[in-house]
Amino acid sequence: MLCEICKKNQATVHYTKIINGKIEELNVCEECAANSGEFSFDNPFSFHKLWTGLIEGFHDNKQKQSVDNLTCSFCGLDYSQFRKTGKFGCSKCYEVFEDQLVPLFKGIHGHDKHEGKVPIRANKKVANERKIEKLKVRLNELVQKEAFEEAAKVRDQIRELEKSLGDNRE
Amino acid sequence: MAKWIEGNGQYKDVVVSTRIRIARNLDNYRFPHKMSVEESERLTQEILDVMKNIPSDVSYKFYKINALTLTDRIAYIEEHLISPGLIQKPDHSSFLLRDDEKATIMINEEDHLRIQVLLPGLNFEEGWNGINQIDDFLEGYLEYAYDDRFGYLTACPTNVGTGLRVSAMVHIPCLSMIGHVDDMIRGFNKIGLTVRGIYGEGTEAAGDLYQISNQVTLGEDEEEIIRKLKNVIYQIINKERYVRDDLLKKKRYEIEDKIFRSYGLLKYARKISSKEAMKHLSNVRLGKEMGIIKDMEFKQIESLMIEIQPGSIQRIFKRELDDNERDIMRAKHIREKI
Ligand SMILES: [Zn+2]
């Protein structure tokens, strides 16, 4: 979304104005938000405030520079772009920017650790169990044929799958 | 009529609808705003392949945004079946709509998947169960982007964790009459809730309808998020009901007059803007809520609030209408329904 004031930069500050019970959403860029006296940043979810807090957290310009240059190898997004748009480019970005994210998430959500649903991988578990059964049949065949080297490989595969099933049960 | 409006729900005198949505992404694809058309098509195909495995008693229809007319796109938004964000990049986005229209799976909105369940009245339990089921099914086949520490990974940091947004749309004309809404909104913002107009971000609060939703998605589990919002909604219900009773006691004639004037206006007007129509429909809904208007159903009023919107009115009359024509046809449509 483009800034509604300058119509040039990405809008990263989302602000709700309330006048006589009428709600007006404003989406502006950091610059315009800072330049306009109209905005008060009472909104705890203002990106502007969060980012500013983060920039101030740096010891010096050199450190800021090195953070800005952090780049995700999967999608090509670097941290300075992330700061501008407020959007990750892909799920790998989370690893690349990990150290910066804790204060950011604390600012937005008041927390930095997920509590809640964990994928159960329900159908995958079933699929793995079926795979193990098949491999066990194959293992028997190989042992009977005395193809021990092949059999050892299959046995390792089974162990690997059983281990992953065990992990998911936790 | 939007199908989701049918069905039972609690506290319909204040709560119009309950909406729950989750954001999910897949590993190994860039997020939608970084995607090429080709990459988005590949992801869409992967999801469609998975949908072939759904149980035979459920069915979904698939719609590509760029295959819909602009009028239809807008009408789907007006019916709350898709979000405005879904039509921003028409060549990337599509959606699957369940036949009862109570569930939508949006593909390539801000996230790869936005799953929503929409129900009439207050109904968080059924909503969450419905979402959970769809999520478990999809998760069995798809490689979700999930991290032990940060939870479900989303394009925007404001959704990370549960990716959950629960909201209720409330009709609070009396709280708004006595000027309590501003204070209420400010209070909600302080406890991490957002209040918006009915069509989400960037829309004004027409017809005294407000959408209240959670803002925090990280560090609280789904049940807690839902419980918190539910408590706030109960408070709103109690306050609005209290003010209604009070107004009826003290200003019965004024209230009845206001309601029946709106009723009469809607019944006989020959030209009406959507804004004016919303205002009077809101009064008529209040009449129904207070037991003053007896010959209309909630679902009739709710449907009208949707059908009078610009996209929907053009869809009903099956052609493009300019502003002037729309106002005329809108009045005609309302007359036929009341
Ligand atoms: Zn700007």
Ligand SMILES: [Zn+2]
């Ligand atoms: Zn990335």
